[in-house]
Amino acid sequence: MTTAREIMTEDAECIGAEETVLEAAKKMTRMGVGALPICGTDDRLKGMLTDRDIVVKVLGAGKDPAQVKAGELAQGEAVTIGADDDAQEIMRTMSEHKVRRLPVIDGHRLVGIVAQADVARALPDPQVGDLLQALSTD
Structure with missing residues (x-):
């Protein structure tokens, strides 16, 4: 089976937690x-910081992306996968x-x-169809 x-x-x-959202957008x-x-x-x-997070949680909320730190948008524990986990x-x-x-994490790296x-x-x-359906439904 194929692994991550x-x-x-x-x-x-x-992006460093202390770097700004503006720096993240540029990156x-x-x-x-x-x-x-x-x-x-x-x-x-x-x-994880997404372009949608920047638009909705920063720009849409009227915040200054040059002042908001990327780490402020990190929510709870990140969802990860192990490097040796399979595609299933x-x-x-x-x-x-x-x-x-x-x-993809190997140990903590x-x-x-x-x-x-x-x-x-x-x-x-x-x-593939099952995955796309699962990700597309609320």
Whole structure:
């Protein structure tokens, strides 16, 4: 069975918890991504920051993105997947938590990101449909 390590995007870059949301937006633009892991000064994953978070929780709320810290938007414990977990476990975790991207952890270290599209390429067609349906329903 295909593992997260085999299908993930390696070398995921974090946004520091103390960096601003404006810095995060610039980094997303430069990298061409819609989400960044939020890492603390202890090099541990604190959460994920998405472009939607920036729009809804910062801009839409009338806050200044140059003043809001990325760490302020980290909510609870981050949903992650182990580097050696298989595609079925990734699909289950994405479906259960209704997330389209999962940080991949090896021990406590961030080693990559698995996106919905990565999983879709690794699964047989009927299971891809199940994943897309699970992520698309409220």
